[in-house]
Amino acid sequence: MYAFNYHKPTSLAEVQSLLAKAEDGKLLAGGHTYIPTLKQRLAQPSDVIDLSGVAELKGIEEEAGGVTIGAMTTHGQIARSEIVRRVIPGLAGMAAVVGDPQVRNRGTMGGALANNDPASDYPGAVIGLAATIRTDKREIAGDDFITGMFETALEEDEIIRAIHFPRPKRSAYEKFRNPASRYALVGSFVADLESGPRVVITGAGPCAFRWTDAEQALASNFTSDAVASLRADPTDLNSDLHASAEYRAHLITVITKRAVAKLG
Numbered sequence: 001m002y003a004f005n006y007h008k009p010t011s012l013a014e015v016q017s018l019l020a021k022a023e024d025g026k027l028l029a030g031g032h033t034y035i036p037t038l039k040q041r042l043a044q045p046s047d048v049i050d051l052s053g054v055a056e057l058k059g060i061e062e063e064a065g066g067v068t069i070g071a072m073t074t075h076g077q078i079a080r081s082e083i084v085r086r087v088i089p090g091l092a093g094m095a096a097v098v099g100d101p102q103v104r105n106r107g108t109m110g111g112a113l114a115n116n117d118p119a120s121d122y123p124g125a126v127i128g129l130a131a132t133i134r135t136d137k138r139e140i141a142g143d144d145f146i147t148g149m150f151e152t153a154l155e156e157d158e159i160i161r162a163i164h165f166p167r168p169k170r171s172a173y174e175k176f177r178n179p180a181s182r183y184a185l186v187g188s189f190v191a192d193l194e195s196g197p198r199v200v201i202t203g204a205g206p207c208a209f210r211w212t213d214a215e216q217a218l219a220s221n222f223t224s225d226a227v228a229s230l231r232a233d234p235t236d237l238n239s240d241l242h243a244s245a246e247y248r249a250h251l252i253t254v255i256t257k258r259a260v261a262k263l264g
């Protein structure tokens with residue numbers, strides 16, 4: 001780890017001021033990704049600004065029929081939240097299968113979204129529920145937030161404040177986990193929205209994407225049978241030591257069928 005200045009502000013205004021003054025300031029949420037990055041000397045920030053003391057970035061509220069989740073809310077808090085479980089059980093179910101208890105106890109929704117690991121779960125719900133990412137500068141539509149592998153629409157020094165999820169008619173998430181990390185080899189989030197079905201695949205490609213063939217099939221027949229004979233194109237899917245693109249394509253069908261069946 002290289003030396004850096006450590007700050008623990010207690011308000012968003014203080015975070016913004018520290019970022020503006022720092023030569024190369026970086027935010028720290030739960031540290032699940034960023035601390036290993038620092039330890040491996042893959043980053044050399046001048047200042048690390050710890051968000052854990054900023055109360056206004058934490059918490060879960062019911063808003064406009066949906067749910068608003070502060071960026072510093074942990075996966076465990078989301079999974080256990082009475083509000084999330086009641087209003088969007090599919091999202092609570094997703095948070096409950098992020099990593100293991102240690103990861104869920106420290107990892108945050110804001111950190112996970114800013115990092116945008118291709119195997120991360122939340123992009124499924126952000127796109128699948130047409131969520132809105134609220135930053136200290138603007139609102140970003142969930143559909144526009146993810147721009148590539150480990151890339152998002154966030155600008156340098158832009159801070160995620162909260163994420164607003166509208167309530168769907170129904171939603172469910174299923175994933176085939178990497179048994180070691182529990183990250184998604186393939187995840188499928190299926191949502192039944194007023195505007196029609198959404199099916200978002202995570203883990204399989206460089207970033208989360210909508211499986212439009214499945215959405216079209218579900219629009220006329222919302223049953224797992226409707227997706228059973230579909231096959232995703234493996235051409236642009238990830239192939240690595242964990243799974244080939246062909247295997248991931250196969251899993252997309254299997255996992256999506258299970259997610260649809262879970263909707264009941």
Ligand SMILES: Cc1cc2nc3c(=O)[nH]c(=O)nc-3n(C[C@H](O)[C@H](O)[C@H](O)COP(=O)(O)OP(=O)(O)OC[C@H]3O[C@@H](n4cnc5c(N)ncnc54)[C@H](O)[C@@H]3O)c2cc1C
Pocket residue numbers: 026027028029030031032033034035051071072075097098099100103106107108109110111112114115119120121122158159160161181182183184
């Ligand atoms: C062993 C292991 C297993 C995991 N399994 C899963 C899994 O199954 N599914 C899954 O989805 N994830 C998984 N994760 C990821 C984990 O859930 C964390 O959310 C993720 O690592 C980000 O960590 P963090 O929230 O602690 O953020 P940090 O590591 O502190 O920050 C990550 C990045 O986000 C930036 N950042 C943080 N907060 C903000 C903010 N409010 N605004 C703007 N930028 C911000 C930081 O500057 C940094 O660049 C796993 C992680 C580990 C270590």
